[in-house]
Amino acid sequence: MRQQHRRRLLAAGIVIISILAAMIAKADIHPAGGIQQRAWQPGGTMHITWTQNDVRTTAQILLWNADVGEFTELARGIDAETGFFDWVIPSTLPMSDHYRIAVRDEGALRTTIFAQGFLTIGPVYRKSQSTLEEEDPVRPMISVGPNPTSQRAHVRWNDERTMCVIRQLTGVEVQRMTISAEDRSHDIDVHDLSSGTYSIELVSALGDRLRTLLVVQ
Numbered sequence: 001m002r003q004q005h006r007r008r009l010l011a012a013g014i015v016i017i018s019i020l021a022a023m024i025a026k027a028d029i030h031p032a033g034g035i036q037q038r039a040w041q042p043g044g045t046m047h048i049t050w051t052q053n054d055v056r057t058t059a060q061i062l063l064w065n066a067d068v069g070e071f072t073e074l075a076r077g078i079d080a081e082t083g084f085f086d087w088v089i090p091s092t093l094p095m096s097d098h099y100r101i102a103v104r105d106e107g108a109l110r111t112t113i114f115a116q117g118f119l120t121i122g123p124v125y126r127k128s129q130s131t132l133e134e135e136d137p138v139r140p141m142i143s144v145g146p147n148p149t150s151q152r153a154h155v156r157w158n159d160e161r162t163m164c165v166i167r168q169l170t171g172v173e174v175q176r177m178t179i180s181a182e183d184r185s186h187d188i189d190v191h192d193l194s195s196g197t198y199s200i201e202l203v204s205a206l207g208d209r210l211r212t213l214l215v216v217q
Contacts, residue, residue: 095122
């Protein structure tokens with residue numbers, strides 16, 4: 001009996017994982033970022049697209065700025081069947097290479113679906129390592145992987161941080177960990193967290209925060 005019960009639990013788990021994988025595969029938000037991405041310029045028009053698998057009623061279009069951990073609403077109430085929104089990038093938008101496009105279905109559970117990778121908006125130029133060392137201070141950077149994950153996430157950064165805080169996108173804190181100022185990486189156990197999107201904050205001794213997103217399956 002116990003063996004049959006275990007088999008049933010295993011089968012149910014496989015079904016749940018397959019459903020989650022199918023849900024993730026449906027997400028098709030563009031434009032997406034990546035190493036070979038173009039830099040978007042203020043005054044230009046960004047053609048944002050999604051599929052009806054992502055949005056079934058009306059869409060809310062958002063811009064996530066990982067540098068400050070904030071959303072900016074670009075549009076709302078767009079018919080899902082339209083499938084796109086043309087956004088004219090304002091000249092007042094801060095330059096950054098840590099933007100991501102996101103879409104919410106306003107008629108569903110307000111699940112936020114993110115495009116893959118970060119976008120660059122503005123003339124953010126990449127300098128050679130030698131020039132960077134001579135002219136510029138170290139620019140704070142953060143990365144996390146695997147992302148999405150259901151067990152552990154490896155967070156890396158390049159300057160002194162003393163605390164790691166994980167929050168829901170509503171601002172509710174779910175984890176807080178003290179880290180050594182000498183460390184430049186940390187493993188986070190997320191298997192107890194509910195599925196969803198979280199903000200990871202690395203806090204320095206002076207209180208400034210470095211943020212990125214983590215998707216827990």
